[in-house]
Amino acid sequence: MRDDGVKVQAADNLIDGVRRRWIAGALFPLTLLAVRGIEAQEVRSLSLSEAVEIAVRNNPVYLSRANDQAAADWQAREAYGSLLPSLNANANAAYTEAGVQRIGTLDFGAQSTDWYSSNYGLSLNWTLDGNTLFGIPSARANQDATEAGIQWEEFRLEQTVTLQYMAALRARDAVRVSREQLERAEQNLQIVRSRVSSGAAAGVEATQAEVTRGRAEVALLRAERDARAELLRLQEQLGVTVGTEEVELVSEFEIFEPAWQTDDLIAWAMASHPSLRSARATEASQQAQVRQAWSQYLPTLNLTTTLSGNALQALNEDFVVSSVEESFNSQLGNCQRLNAIDAGIAGGLPNYQQQDCSQFIYSDAIGQQALAANDVFPFDFTRNPVTLRLGVSLPIFTGFSRQRQLEQAEAQAQDAAYDLRAEELRLRTAVTQALYDVRASHQSVAIEERNLELAQAQLETARQRYAVGATSILDLQDAETSLSTAERDYLDARYNFHQSLVVLEAATGRTLRPRGIDGNSSVDRDVTGG
Numbered sequence: 001m002r003d004d005g006v007k008v009q010a011a012d013n014l015i016d017g018v019r020r021r022w023i024a025g026a027l028f029p030l031t032l033l034a035v036r037g038i039e040a041q042e043v044r045s046l047s048l049s050e051a052v053e054i055a056v057r058n059n060p061v062y063l064s065r066a067n068d069q070a071a072a073d074w075q076a077r078e079a080y081g082s083l084l085p086s087l088n089a090n091a092n093a094a095y096t097e098a099g100v101q102r103i104g105t106l107d108f109g110a111q112s113t114d115w116y117s118s119n120y121g122l123s124l125n126w127t128l129d130g131n132t133l134f135g136i137p138s139a140r141a142n143q144d145a146t147e148a149g150i151q152w153e154e155f156r157l158e159q160t161v162t163l164q165y166m167a168a169l170r171a172r173d174a175v176r177v178s179r180e181q182l183e184r185a186e187q188n189l190q191i192v193r194s195r196v197s198s199g200a201a202a203g204v205e206a207t208q209a210e211v212t213r214g215r216a217e218v219a220l221l222r223a224e225r226d227a228r229a230e231l232l233r234l235q236e237q238l239g240v241t242v243g244t245e246e247v248e249l250v251s252e253f254e255i256f257e258p259a260w261q262t263d264d265l266i267a268w269a270m271a272s273h274p275s276l277r278s279a280r281a282t283e284a285s286q287q288a289q290v291r292q293a294w295s296q297y298l299p300t301l302n303l304t305t306t307l308s309g310n311a312l313q314a315l316n317e318d319f320v321v322s323s324v325e326e327s328f329n330s331q332l333g334n335c336q337r338l339n340a341i342d343a344g345i346a347g348g349l350p351n352y353q354q355q356d357c358s359q360f361i362y363s364d365a366i367g368q369q370a371l372a373a374n375d376v377f378p379f380d381f382t383r384n385p386v387t388l389r390l391g392v393s394l395p396i397f398t399g400f401s402r403q404r405q406l407e408q409a410e411a412q413a414q415d416a417a418y419d420l421r422a423e424e425l426r427l428r429t430a431v432t433q434a435l436y437d438v439r440a441s442h443q444s445v446a447i448e449e450r451n452l453e454l455a456q457a458q459l460e461t462a463r464q465r466y467a468v469g470a471t472s473i474l475d476l477q478d479a480e481t482s483l484s485t486a487e488r489d490y491l492d493a494r495y496n497f498h499q500s501l502v503v504l505e506a507a508t509g510r511t512l513r514p515r516g517i518d519g520n521s522s523v524d525r526d527v528t529g530g
Contacts, residue, residue: 058239130295
């Protein structure tokens with residue numbers, strides 16, 4: 001009988017050796033890559049508060065919402081700027097070639113010189129209407145609503161990161177539990193082998209123990225896979241890619257007794273929850289848009305003034321001189337003609353006095369003055385008279401567009417009021433339910449902790465009894481299975497408490513952990529900034 005046991009043990013050892021060599025050969029490349037990766041990796045510690053800060057700086061979903069603040073700020077500035085007049089400036093320069101000037105079939109004669117021309121204009125326009133007056137409070141309300149929405153999005157991001165951080169911690173601790181289970185399976189295998197080698201147990205019991213150890217190895221591999229997946233999901237929420245770096249989560253969360261009252265938590269939520277602040281700001285913004293829609297029935301006051309000037313310069317100097325000379329000669333002839341008529345008529349021309357025609361005699365100095373006056377391009381402008389225009393307009397009928405816009409704004413304002421009421425009801429329900437969950441989770445932790453202690457004692461007893469042959473391998477395996485189940489249930493109970501607490505914080509709008517409970521001094525604060 002003992003010889004058979006020895007043979008069985010030898011066969012088992014041979015099979016075990018072959019299996020180990022096969023597993024080692026299959027896993028060697030992966031092990032080598034892992035070792036090389038670890039050598040190149042830089043271990044980085046990451047606390048929960050640091051994770052939240054990184055997410056606020058890098059999470060693309062949050063940043064896409066935060067970008068709306070700049071547009072809302074400029075909308076408010078634009079609303080204030082609409083009270084100021086608008087100023088427009090324009091200037092242009094032109095060149096006109098000499099030749100026949102025509103418009104269609106009309107011939108305006110030939111121009112004997114090229115021309116340079118330039119002009120400027122400054123126009124000041126000021127408009128005051130209902131949209132200008134009511135646009136300012138509407139823009140400010142929209143600015144407040146945008147800011148409140150961003151704060152609500154930041155609060156949601158913090159809760160999401162916290163939950164994922166805890167999920168990563170949970171997966172990490174599951175790896176530790178699986179590793180401890182593998183170590184116990186290895187210890188149980190050694191105990192069974194000792195009994196088999198001594199002939200106190202059959203070789204099949206060693207095979208059963210090896211199967212249990214193999215399952216523990218598989219469970220460890222799955223736990224490590226899950227832990228890696230949860231870290232990758234955490235990186236996704238942070239908005240950064242760590243790459244080959246290893247992240248060490250350093251924040252720890254302890255169990256404490258929840259002593260809050262439902263009415264107090266609901267009061268906190270109703271007073272300063274970010275979602276309610278966002279909903280209230282949105283309702284105020286919609287009400288401001290209703291008033292702005294009403295303002296379309298008010299008259300519009302418009303004031304406009306224009307300052308302008310121009311410069312025109314002929315390029316042919318002979319044309320300028322000859323034009324001035326012809327003008328002087330024409331005036332000289334007219335002067336002499338009128339003087340002669342006045343002298344030849346008895347009593348002279350009515351209301352006419354003889355003129356000194358020598359003032360119309362052309363000279364070279366006059367030609368030089370004309371050339372100097374012609375040299376005006378491009379900035380020697382001649383200013384035109386200033387114009388000032390004031391107008392008032394009152395829309396009478398616009399095809400029901402004003403009424404449609406008003407009705408649409410009122411409907412949106414009513415929708416915002418309904419959304420606010422729905423959010424209040426949702427938070428009341430969420431706070432009450434979450435507090436029940438936290439209390440139940442806290443009780444479950446105590447129960448599972450007791451179950452874990454009993455399972456540990458049961459396994460230790462089963463090992464001692466099996467070692468002396470007082471119980472079977474099945475009892476030992478049952479005790480191991482009970483302890484493994486108890487460890488996982490205790491782990492689940494602890495993190496169910498923490499996750500339920502995060503849900504309660506999300507419903508309340510405040511951080512509820514006592515100061516320093518998770519290793520950070522920044523807790524126990526109102527996350528809304530109030």
